[in-house]
Amino acid sequence: MKKIIVIFSIALFFNSCVGTDKFVLRTSLGKVNKVMVVTKASDWTGDLGTAIRNSFGELVVGLPQPEPMLSVSQIGPNAFGGMMNISRNILIIGEGEKEDFYIKKNVYAQPQTVIYVYGTDDASIIKVFNEYKKEIISAYISSDILMTQNIFKAKQLELSQFKTLQEIGVSFTIPKEYKTVDDTGEFLWLRQHLKSGIAKTGSNNILVYAIPLEEELEVSENIIAVRNRIGKKHIPGSDPETMYMITEEAYTPHTSETFLDGKKAFETRGKWEVKNDFMAGPFINYSVVDKARNRIVVFEGFTYAPSVNKRAFIFELEAIAKSMKIQ
Template sequence: MKKIFTLFAISIFLLSCTGNDKFVLRGSVGKINKVMVVTKASDWNGDLGKEIRNSFGELMVGLPQPEPILSVSQIAPNGFGSMMKVNRNILIIGESDQEKFYIKKNVYAKPQTIIYVYGTDDASVIKMFKKYEKQILDAYIESDIEMTQGLFSSRKIDNANYKTLTNLGVSFTIPDNFKTVDDTGEFLWLRQHLTSGIAKTGSNNILVYSIPLIDEEKVGENIVSVRDSIGEKYIPGSDQETMHMITEEAYTPFTSEVKLAGKKAYETRGKWEVKNDFMAGPFVNYSVIDKKNNRVIVFEGFTYAPSVNKRAFLFELEAIGKSMQIK
């Protein structure tokens, strides 16, 4: 009887733990855009490691300094203990008895994304990684976007406080350290002063506005001219007569079609500068086609952070832009 009671008590305990993640999972650790790769040192130093580093190390478009999309580190399987298992983004890759690819969430910690890639030999492992390369990159980026949005949601601004957001019927998950520069009812400019290290003189900036939808087929090709006209009208330099923000003429922005707020949209990455001045930096622009209201809703985030890497700053702006909701 005592043995039965003990087994029953253990069963209840295990059920209560697995039924509620907060009793089981620790908080994950790890920097944004960082992936820990679990694989043998011989694989990491060979063709597989080279393939992974080349893939994750692809340079992010639009940044003035070369910065990879994702940073990677490696640990051997026998070193993948309890302390390592709480990393937020993990890639486990190596040989198995069959080819496999799958993604699991919140296995050892929360939030966490673990991707498993297996092949039957060295060539098979590389083939499987290359086959799912885009899906792997997208999964880690999406995971970090969601994590960043979750952090911001705990201290988000009240969108109803802004005339432009109210008039446009849009909302974003924007942290409350962004302050108003301009809010006309048609154009919103918010700014966050950077406070860390050498970037103290810099800022992250958000612009929100809309333009009429005249020709859907030409929205993508008109993004640069639209943002330049907005810069001339609303974003002056130190000399308001001769200086304003423009798209950097020496660098062609990269535009791709995406989906945002359930609608067709264009993501544009490039560099901005102030005409007749030395200020410059990267931007990410989302132009969302809202056919129902015959308009294009534009969110743009741009960073001014001289002398420091800017990937993390621009990623936060990307996360805010991708939180867009349209009423």
């Protein structure tokens, strides 16, 4: 515990020097949705480690392969230094005189989220972690969303070229790798060809459109019917008469209420497939209630990436969706 306190004290001193000519925080390292846990090996192999792995290991809804919300690795307090403390997402576990929980940004590097969980013994630490686990997971995911959006800002598309976005009056931070498939003024379809690994034959796709708001209480109930109608009209297979995108019938999508651009919205995660064909994959759909213009603005992202994990692809689409601004 003393070693953790020393490390934290050094970090505070180092962080206090940011903005001067003497010290500049290093750039953090690490993949999105990855957390490094700083705790003793005996704790990691015991009940505490099990609690962390079970919570972070909850599966992402709607993916064909089982993938956890957050991947985790463990390092002992003695090894937490040098290049190890510039990981982007860090969870520091320790024993103290009282139970405590707090979040700090950019302690050793930037961007960085460091979360501290303390208890008086193992049972106390587990209690504190379980009490705040939803907030902990949300903090790491939100941080990675923002980091991803900032990366996209540095190479974003010029949105004035898209008729549909101009007509609907909506904007997103979309990286320039996306190319136009269809842009009617009422419906936009963008596609990014994936270039790495087996997924180089696949793609990430973005759909944007708006529909009239008829009954707000029925918005969530109608999401699947709407996306099936749009799929039949705009997303054809190799034979447009008999093949088109639908929601996979064998998997029930999950819809939850959220907010985008300060407006009530519904997030739906599920699986798509092409009717009468073998193409399929995950999708994420945001239906935003825009009362001011009596409409629903829809962003949907879907991935086609055979034989590879898809969490990272869907996460990028989520980051783009959450950059939405409605005029």
